[in-house]
Amino acid sequence: MTTTHDVSRDEVMAYVDGELSPARLVSVEAHLVGCEACRTLSEELRAVSARLQAWDVEGGPSAMPRAIRDAMAPPRSRWAFWPIGPVATGWPRWGLAAGSLAGVLLVVVMARPGGPFWSTTPMPVEESADARSSQVSSPPEVAGEVPETRERPESRPAAQESVAAAEQPVVGGRANQSAPGREVVKVAEAAPPVPPPPAAPVITTTRPLAAAPPPAAVAASAQQRIVVAPNERFASELAFARADPAVLLDLAGSSAGAPLDETVPAREVHLTLAVADVAAARAAVEELVRDVEGRQEAAAQLGVAADRRAATPDADDAVLRVPVGRLDAALEKLRAIGEVGDVERQDVDLRAELVEAARAVAVAEQTEEQLTTRRAAAAEDDIAGLDRALGLTREQLVTLRANLRLLRERQSLARIVIRFR
């Protein structure tokens, strides 16, 4: 249990809002278990939100207003909008056929060669700038009304091309909009649309999982299980991350890994302890624990076992964990508390469990590393799924590492299972 308050109050708020990173979420959750002040704060924050939700507002009109309908890009055929029908052929065909643009602008131009609107002066190319820019598109300034977004057609490269085409002499009787003195009224799309540049950050399709070179044989078998199907991008990772640790051990493969030369024994002693006063005996055993180990955890564990005693008198009453080297000394002290009987020594070989636990941790760590690598290069649409898989994987890692740590403790600590009589 943490004894330092390393979680800020606004972090508690971020936890309630679901805005913490997966790693920090685990830490804060663990902190809340032991911190009443933070738990109270989280409850109060939820209460504030609940009270605010009392203010509900009914939905608005369902029909699309006419002004918006009219403002939406018109159909692709633009012929009807040209007041001078044949002039429209001056535009490149693809410019007209490529569809609609945002807004409807009314542009009056003086179609004279060399005139201001037909100049060849380079204009800012918005699409190229868009392609190069990595900045977020900021909402346009609005001065209390629909913003003025009139742009001269030649601000786009396609517009320039169209302008150049429009300056061609008349062929076949078609009027040329660039004829001297000709005034052309165009109800235009601002400019012919430009295809999105290839470099634009558009949605990408699913990419297969790139297989990292396995550092060891065990890694290869684990990686084969992490398969990403096109339609279930992160299903395998999520299933892996949600799996029970026991299942993960199975996923990690058989125990035919790197064999250990020695057994890894975990000593256990089962015994009965006959006492006249169980409560006094329990206190004496707690004292024994402190004397032998000096650790609070074992005493706490003993306390829990004693609580169960009243409900199930025949159940195991206490489990002590003492350093292996002090096992015999602990047994002697128990004999001083009561009559020790039915002593049964059991040694459990932890080798297989240790190998499997270590393998499961390795698999989970590899999964985390792979997901992190993929996230670094992921498209925006994939990031949420990757974050979710990463969060679950990291939660599993916490559990798996704790399992491994407990197994290692069992190597160094002998268990004495005491049944009070």
Added chain:
Amino acid sequence: MLAYRSGEREAFAELFGRYRDPIWRFFRRRVFDETRAEELAQETFLAVLQAAKRYQPSAAFRSYLFGIAFNVLMAWRRKTRRLGEQEMADLDPPDRTTDPDQILWVRHALAGLDPMDREVLMLREYEQLSYDEIAGAIGVPTGTVRSRLFRARMALREKLVAQPQPLGVER
């Protein structure tokens, strides 16, 4: 938006259908007059249409849309010199002598907040934007969103949590 920009009108119709109610509710909670709220909501979608060619998909569309709505609201307030508190308070005042109406009490509690704190809180509580989305919409760092949100909630904590829940109020 990308689909609309490349000529698919139906794409914008789908966007409109999806965000019509959220944008309406955004203005309805902030503007006293229902007709004016409807006009401002319409203005927001028109602004989206007109800015479509500059739209970049590198941010969440919700953040972009509510950023436009926020700008529309601010512009209207500048025009009419209203700070928001007035809208909150213009509504029928609560009857504090008997059973305070939950909704009106919330409104008046919100009216007592710092204007920007209130906007951040409302974008979170009612528009359900994430911290990052709020930051993108109103143009402040995410850390500022977090601190303002915390301040607003702490300010409301005393007022709202201490009030008894009236009977029969539906939610």
